[in-house]
Amino acid sequence: MIGKLFGFNGGVKPRTHKDDSAREPIARAPMPARLIVPLRHNTRAIARPIVEIGQHVLKGERIGGAEGVLGTACHAPTSGTVVEIAEHTMPHPSGLPTLCVYIEPDGEDRWTELKPLDYASCGCGDRQAVLDFLRDSGIVGMGGAAFPSHIKVGTKRVAHTLVLNGAECEPWITSDDRLMRERADSILRGAHILSELLGAQRILVGIEDNKPEAIAAMREAAASLPNAEVVVVPTLYPAGGEKQLIRVLTGIEIPHGKLGTEFGVQCFNVGTAEAVHRAFDLGEPLLSRVVTLTGNVERPRNWEVLIGTPIEDLLELAGPRDDTDRYILGGPMMGFAAPDLSVPVVKGTNCVIAGSQALFPYPPPEQPCIRCGACAEVCPADLQPFELYWYARSKNFGKAQEYHLFDCIECGCCAYVCPSNIPLVDYYRFAKSEIWAREREHDAADAARERFEFRNYRQEREKAEKAARLAAKAAETKAKLAAKGDAEAEPAKPDDDPKKALIAAALARAKAQKESVAPKNTDELPPEVQAEIAEIDERRKPLTSEEGARQPVAEPSAEEAGEAAAHARDEDTKKALITAAIERAQEQKAEQAERERDDK
């Protein structure tokens, strides 16, 4: 099927050190005293706890439900009791904690009820059921990045080729090698399921030529599948990079910013294929993985380890030598130092390497870049690492992005060959995370702006509504007053408006009541005083009505004049205020109506 192999630019050939751990078969690691299962597979794929402290769980029981778009489920790796749900250091370069479920095994290792899924019976019509099954079985990429498989399978694009990644190009790691030697049938069965789900016509298994036993085993197993082919690729780091492997096997060069899916190629790790087989055919969710324990240890070997096993428990199996000074999770090229030894094994942990000064000496001090171009010669992503380095170093992130910083796969080839010992990848990682942080901040600022503008709009609207309400009330009061006037003027005309009449009656009643209750302190006064009061009342009368307020009062006494003027002012300003408010309200109403029209 394959005429010729293609190549990719650059690459390096570090010493592989694979023989140390590949000799012995995979063994099952003993049950640890406590399992710590993180409710997070990678930075974005998270789960929420669905168990309670003290609850007894069975092996394979779901303890974390998928949360969010990339969310993927977590399961109890063995039967036991949930003793704690708390934060614990994550196997992540940050060394920051994440929510974990602590399980104390009861030693029985009793399975929950297993529910295999016949994907063929679901058919194309119920694709979502298949995707949900993948998600709820906790299947994520086992190559290291732990990207949820249901997202990859669920992509709308049609894949014609399924690439199975068995290259395992990083030095020291042999977990995929041993897995292919021992469980080739399971892997190919899983690959078959994946190809059916994707609608892929052919399966290409890429294996580096330094694993002859794995190649033989996989070829034998692949004989039963007519559309599967095992392709031997030259050993060259990073041949196992997704884009690099696709290029070698199919000749398709995936451009900047695109994914293999867009060209009809989907890539899965061999470990993922095995997990898919277990989930669909046996109903077993992803509970364990093969981990290589190697480096500066007495007994390097591959172990089948339950997810959540603290690496300190594993180290006892390998017997690290005395001069071990750090532990690397993942390979020496792309891995990171374990933040502490209590971190659990997660679905992306393929290797734990004990490091010593003899094996991995600290790099000598960084020297200035001499612009030799060695990094550009080895870059498998066809980038110009020295340019990226200068821009990342000077924090000129815009320029770094122009030079396609995000196409960098952080393989470490450039730093490996750099004669000046510059930790180039560290600079790229720094620049990438700064750019992401800025994007997050920018999005947050945009959202805040939108909310602020909406709030302002809402406040305006509320003000307008309030003004309109007040105006309506004022109009009503005016009507009432008018009605009162009517009632006083023509009390004999009650039937033209019963409401008005009622109001008038009520007002009259109230007046009468007030009069009967209020004591009249002018009743028992000498006639001259009463006459004076009557005179004053007479003068005051025009002021109490609105029309009267405007008329100048003839020769009032000084005190009374002041009072009257104040009264008039009050009345005047009040009236002016009311009219202004009404006008404002009408204006705003009109404006709002216009805006609404505009919106429409």
Next chain:
Amino acid sequence: MLTALLVMAGLALVIGAALGWASIRFKVDADPLVDQIDAILPQTQCGQCGYPGCRPYAKAIADGEADINQCPPGGEEGIRHLADLLGREFKPLDETHGIEKPKSVAVIDEDLCIGCTLCIQACPVDAIVGAAKQMHTVVDPLCTGCELCVAPCPVDCIYMEPLPETVENWKWRYPVFKLEQTS
């Protein structure tokens, strides 16, 4: 001679008409510079710059009324961006407007909250939920950390808490080489 004059006059008329039409048809309503400045500002809407929100401050900068170093949440980096955009010299943050602080969110001590709604009214981005005489709470992801809700609280139950570093927002550090002491 006359033809030339007529041609020139005709051309002037046509071009003038075209320009006049274009000035109406392609009129820019808002100052685009204000938008550009607004895009750089952090949108906390805190008012520390002395203007009621980020946009008014952006407008003031564009009009030359305000200086570029009055935004504490934007910090030094924001000033650098503004200086780049406007072609001005960088100047350090004017500390009369406040100092640059790590990004924080407001937290309401729910045991103390009396439900007065004053903080809800103060929040410029509607990030506080609650009702009269009901306990209030801050919706963390929406909070811009402007601190405007802290002062109005009559029982002082609102405090600012710096955002913790999580696996999601963790950033790789700038590579530095550790110097080892030899003697």
